[in-house]
Structure formats: structure tokens, C-alpha cells
Amino acid sequence: MTKIDISQIASLSKLKLDESEKKHLSKDLESILDYVDQLKEFNVKSASSKVVSAGQQSNIFRDDKVENSGITHVEIKKNAPKFENDSFMVPGVFE
Amino acid sequence: MELCSLTIKEAAGKLKAKEISSKELVLSIFKQIEKLEPKIGAYITLVKEKAIKMAVESDERRSKGQALSEIDGIPLAAKDIFLTKDVRTTAASKILEDFIPIYESTVTDKLWRAGAVLVGKTNCDEFAMGTSTENSAYNTASSSNSPTRNPWDLNRVPGGSSGGSAAAVAADLCLGAIGTDTGGSIRQPASFCGITGLKPTYGRVSRRGIVAMASSFDQAGPMTKTVEDAAILLKYIAGEDRYDSTSVKKDVPDYYNKLDTNIKGLKIGLIKEFIETGLDQDVKEVILKGVKTLEGLGAEIHEVSMPILKYALSIYYILMPAEVSSNMARYDGIRYGLSKIKERDFSGTIEDVYEDSREDGFGQEVKRRIMLGSYVLSAGYYDAYYKKAQKVRSIVIQEFNKLFHQYDLLISPVSPEPAFLAGEKISDPLAMYLADVMTVPANPAGIPGISIPAGFVEREKKRLPVGMQLLGSSWSEQLILNTSFAFQSETNWHKEKPIVS
Numbered sequence: 001m002t003k004i005d006i007s008q009i010a011s012l013s014k015l016k017l018d019e020s021e022k023k024h025l026s027k028d029l030e031s032i033l034d035y036v037d038q039l040k041e042f043n044v045k046s047a048s049s050k051v052v053s054a055g056q057q058s059n060i061f062r063d064d065k066v067e068n069s070g071i072t073h074v075e076i077k078k079n080a081p082k083f084e085n086d087s088f089m090v091p092g093v094f095e
Numbered sequence: 096m097e098l099c100s101l102t103i104k105e106a107a108g109k110l111k112a113k114e115i116s117s118k119e120l121v122l123s124i125f126k127q128i129e130k131l132e133p134k135i136g137a138y139i140t141l142v143k144e145k146a147i148k149m150a151v152e153s154d155e156r157r158s159k160g161q162a163l164s165e166i167d168g169i170p171l172a173a174k175d176i177f178l179t180k181d182v183r184t185t186a187a188s189k190i191l192e193d194f195i196p197i198y199e200s201t202v203t204d205k206l207w208r209a210g211a212v213l214v215g216k217t218n219c220d221e222f223a224m225g226t227s228t229e230n231s232a233y234n235t236a237s238s239s240n241s242p243t244r245n246p247w248d249l250n251r252v253p254g255g256s257s258g259g260s261a262a263a264v265a266a267d268l269c270l271g272a273i274g275t276d277t278g279g280s281i282r283q284p285a286s287f288c289g290i291t292g293l294k295p296t297y298g299r300v301s302r303r304g305i306v307a308m309a310s311s312f313d314q315a316g317p318m319t320k321t322v323e324d325a326a327i328l329l330k331y332i333a334g335e336d337r338y339d340s341t342s343v344k345k346d347v348p349d350y351y352n353k354l355d356t357n358i359k360g361l362k363i364g365l366i367k368e369f370i371e372t373g374l375d376q377d378v379k380e381v382i383l384k385g386v387k388t389l390e391g392l393g394a395e396i397h398e399v400s401m402p403i404l405k406y407a408l409s410i411y412y413i414l415m416p417a418e419v420s421s422n423m424a425r426y427d428g429i430r431y432g433l434s435k436i437k438e439r440d441f442s443g444t445i446e447d448v449y450e451d452s453r454e455d456g457f458g459q460e461v462k463r464r465i466m467l468g469s470y471v472l473s474a475g476y477y478d479a480y481y482k483k484a485q486k487v488r489s490i491v492i493q494e495f496n497k498l499f500h501q502y503d504l505l506i507s508p509v510s511p512e513p514a515f516l517a518g519e520k521i522s523d524p525l526a527m528y529l530a531d532v533m534t535v536p537a538n539p540a541g542i543p544g545i546s547i548p549a550g551f552v553e554r555e556k557k558r559l560p561v562g563m564q565l566l567g568s569s570w571s572e573q574l575i576l577n578t579s580f581a582f583q584s585e586t587n588w589h590k591e592k593p594i595v596s
Binding site for chain 2: 004010015017036042053060076082093
């Protein structure tokens with residue numbers, strides 16, 4: 001049975017959970033992790049352990065050049081909670 | 096016959112022959128919406144005025160002989176996960192309640208450039224996370240506390256996550272729709288609502304402007320009344336996009352005009368693992384009957400075994416949440432979306448704004464997946480979960496490739512059961528996840544798959560549709576469509592309509 005530290009995961013996830021959420025989310029997560037633990041029984045042989053992706057097999061590059069997206073500050077401001085002097089306003093990062 | 100019950104192909108023919116106008120079509124759709132939408136709740140946002148305006152413009156183009164394409168004037172619905180410029184896009188989340196996109200998704204942009212008309216934005220599970228549309232933050236069916244209802248039985252879910260799109264197509268609330276499929280979100284609701292739903296190859300359709308759930312799995316596709324309509328729409332939405340580097344530069348065939356019912360000698364593998372265990376007996380009968388029909392058309396069908404499929408769901412429920420936890424990080428209450436920055440009035444730190452906004456804005460399933468993702472990516476667990484799952488994912492891809500050397504297509508049910516009752520699984524997330532078992536494998540492998548109506552089962556005196564799934568190798572959309580078209584030329588299941596009561 002998997003045991004998790006729900007407060008630590010919530011903090012990594014930038015989620016503030018109340019006590020009842022913590023309780024039932026722990027239970028949900030543990031039962032899901034118990035299910036996916038079946039992967040542990042699958043033995044990946046070293047020969048076949050290279051990672052193949054589902055999409056195209058090569059990287060796509062473009063020139064590192066700034067392009068005009070056509071989107072202006074005025075438009076961006078419409079959805080911004082706090083926007084002044086063409087900038088997003090945020091409280092301090094440190095206390 | 097009401098115009099709203101036409102297929103895209105039929106309506107396009109009548110528009111071309113000038114028997115009807117796009118405005119008449121759109122008004123017929125909105126008349127049907129007025130009648131049925133309160134019961135079904137397929138839409139989060141309806142844009143009647145905009146739709147009529149787009150239709151009138153289409154009619155003007157056509158009268159001047161300047162129709163943009165065969166779908167000019169066709170009213171379509173878009174899952175509320177495609178960004179639509181100046182039309183609210185919520186992803187069925189409270190965190191995007193007032194979000195008005197400032198650019199258009201490539202898929203919808205291509206449709207409007209071809210002259211199609213937007214009816215509205217359909218309901219879905221929050222950020223497409225779910226299989227019943229019950230995870231939506233928007234209850235749009237008026238007389239219920241469950242978001243969207245199945246037109247075949249209003250006590251049941253339409254499937255998910257593209258449940259609103261599927262219900263809207265089934266109930267003639269649009270002529271066709273587009274959805275997205277990360278683990279079955281096009282195919283499973285298509286099966287539950289008795290329509291056709293195609294998940295294209297990863298990279299066939301651009302993901303730009305689609306609210307991302309799990310970026311290495313997400314793919315958009317058509318949800319329609321017939322295979323012919325799916326073929327028509329796919330041509331318009333497919334193709335490379337310089338703004339999505341995972342979209343692939345490859346010619347887009349004229350899928351519709353290339354439809355061919357000749358499937359003689361086609362080799363199809365019937366996936367043993369999905370037929371033998373955990374399958375509803377009535378659903379099994381429908382699928383085996385479907386197999387017989389394909390055999391009657393000349394296909395050779397053999398049982399195949401793919402033991403690794405046993406692990407596909409585990410791979411998916413490790414990798415998908417990992418990608419979810421990264422993609423959801425952008426909802427922070429700073430740049431757009433629901434924010435608690437003003438309530439905080441600059442007391443506390445930026446961290447408090449993140450946490451307060453996310454706590455209030457995200458629903459339970461989203462939180463569950465973010466946390467699951469954070470866990471499998473965290474130090475000490477990354478190798479055992481994430482890395483291991485990526486390796487097994489690679490083996491799944493290789494195993495599919497091997498099978499597709501022997502078989503042209505694979506066949507299975509779409510879902511182990513018909514549409515379930517609203518509320519039946521909502522309190523048990525693992526049970527909800529297990530409902531995905533037959534659709535999920537296509538997504539980690541990136542291969543295309545379709546759900547087509549194959550028959551009905553009876554539950555509590557209601558007829559419920561059952562979908563049959565065809566999977567093909569990457570870029571085999573034409574073959575999948577041809578085989579499905581052959582099936583629909585031989586059967587009438589796709590022509591049945593729900594009587595909404």
C-alpha cells in the first residue's frame with residue numbers, strides 16, 4: 001500500500017488544500033498509485049530501453065529571431081488581473 | 096425533415112444547389128437548441144448573433160459565386176477548449192470563467208477561413224480531464240445537477256471529455272463538431288452518443304490554440320453524424336502549422352473524395368485482450384456482429400493478442416498527469432484567468448496569489464491530476480514512475496508497429512460498457528479511469544482511431560448506442576475512413592436518431 005505525504009505534494013503543486021480535501025485526495029492518490037504500481041512487475045530489458053516518441057523523430061528548429069506576433073499590450077491587458085505601465089503587477093516574491 | 100437533421104454532406108449539397116441558405120440552416124439549428132438544449136446542456140456558450148452574421152456573409156459570398164469551400168455556411172460546434180478570438184473560452188474550468196482569447200486556434204481558424212459557421216462552444220470535462228463531462232464546472236442542463244446529458248437517455252452521461260460535442264451532434268444541435276482526444280475523449284463520447292468520432296495521428300492536426308492537457312497525447316479531430324462528414328472535416332483541419340512544431344509536414348489528402356468501400360482482403364486484428372475479459376456481454380455481441388459485417392465485406396479478421404496492453408493504462412496515468420502538472424502551472428492568477436491578487440491587496444507573497452487562485456479555480460479532478468503528476472516527477476520517484484513509464488511507452492509503440500506489419504487495422508470495442516448513469520462513477524476516480532482502458536493505448540502510441548456506431552443495447556427500457564473502434568498505423572486515416580465508410584454503407588446504425596424525452 002503506497003503512503004504519500006499529501007502536504008508536501010500539495011506544496012510542490014502550489015495548491016492550498018483544506019483538511020477534508022487532504023484526506024480524500026490522499027485516499028484517491030494512494031489507490032491510483034497502487035494501480036499503476038503494476039508497472040513495477042514489467043521488466044524493461046536494457047536492449048529495448050531506448051525511448052521512442054509518438055510523433056516525428058527529429059527536432060524542429062527555427063531561427064532565434066524575435067517576430068511580431070501582432071498581439072499588443074492593450075489586448076493582453078484585457079485578461080490581466082492587475083496590469084500597469086505595460087507590466088503585470090505582482091506582490092513580492094519574498095516575505 | 097428539419098434542416099438541422101441534415102448531415103454536412105447533405106447540407107453542403109443543398110447549399111451548393113441553392114435549395115437552402117446558410118441562414119436557414121443556422122436558424123433551424125437554433126430552433127432545435129431552443130427546444131432541446133435545456134434538457135441536454137451541450138453548450139457552455141452559444142453565439143446566435145455571431146452565427147447568423149457569419150451565415151449571412153456566407154450566403155452573400157455564395158450568391159456571388161465566391162463560396163470559400165464546400166463547407167462554406169455549415170454550422171459547427173467547437174469544444175470549449177479551442178481558443179476562439181473574442182468568444183469566451185473556459186475549458187469548462189472556473190479558473191477561465193471570464194477568459195476572452197486574443198487569438199484563434201489554428202483548427203477553428205481553418206474552419207472559419209473555409210466559411211464554416213460557429214454555433215457555440217460545447218461543454219466538456221474541466222481541461223478535458225474526464226470521461227463523463229461531469230467534471231465540468233458548468234452545469235448547462237437546466238433541470239439537473241449533472242452538466243451534460245446523453246440524448247439517448249437523459250439519466251446517463253454523454254461520455255467525455257468531449258461530451259458536449261457528442262451530445263450536440265447526436266441531438267442535431269449542430270451539423271458537426273470538433274473535439275480533442277488525449278486518452279479517448281473523442282472516441283468514447285462518440286460511442287456513448289451514437290455518432291462518428293475520429294482521433295487523427297499525433298501531428299496530423301495542429302494543437303496551437305487548444306488549451307493543453309497532456310501535450311504529447313492531445314490531438315483534435317472531427318465528431319460527426321457520418322464517416323463521410325468526418326472525412327470532409329478532417330481535410331480542413333489537418334496539416335502542418337509553423338506555430339506547432341509537433342505538427343507534421345505531410346500532404347493532406349482529399350479524404351472525402353478518396354473514400355472507397357472496397358475492403359476485400361483487408362487484414363484486421365481483433366484485439367483479444369479487449370474481447371475476452373471485463374467486457375459487457377451485450378456490448379460484446381454488438382462488436383462481434385460488427386466483425387461479421389466487415390467479414391461479409393471481404394475483410395479477413397483474426398484474433399490477435401497484445402499482452403503489453405495490460406500496462407497501457409498505467410503508463411497513461413503516470414505520463415499524462417506528469418504533463419498535466421506542467422501544463423497547469425500557467426494558471427497562476429498573474430497573467431489571466433481567475434485571480435486572488437486583488438483580495439490579497441499585496442499582502443503576502445506571490446506564492447499566496449498562486450495558491451489562493453488555484454485553490455479556488457481548479458476542480459477536484461484537476462487537483463488530483465496535478466498532484467499525481469507532481470508526485471511521479473518528484474525527486475526519489477521520477478525513475479520508478481516517470482522514466483519507467485516512458486520506457487514502457489516506447490515498447491507499446493514498437494509492439495503496435497509490429498502488429499501493423501501483419502495487420503492493416505485493429506478492431507475492438509470503444510468502451511467496456513454503454514453510457515453509464517450520471518453520478519455512477521463520480522466518487523470513484525479509479526473506476527472512472529478504468530473506463531478508458533480500450534481507447535487509451537492509441538494515445539501513447541500516437542496512432543489514429545475511430546469510433547463508429549455498431550449497434551444498440553437495451554438498459555432500463557432505453558436503447559443505448561455502442562461504438563466499434565478501428566485503430567490503424569500512423570497516417571492511416573484514409574484506410575480507417577474507407578473501412579468505416581464501407582461499414583456505414585452496409586449498416587444503418589449511424590442513421591438512428593435519439594428521441595429526446
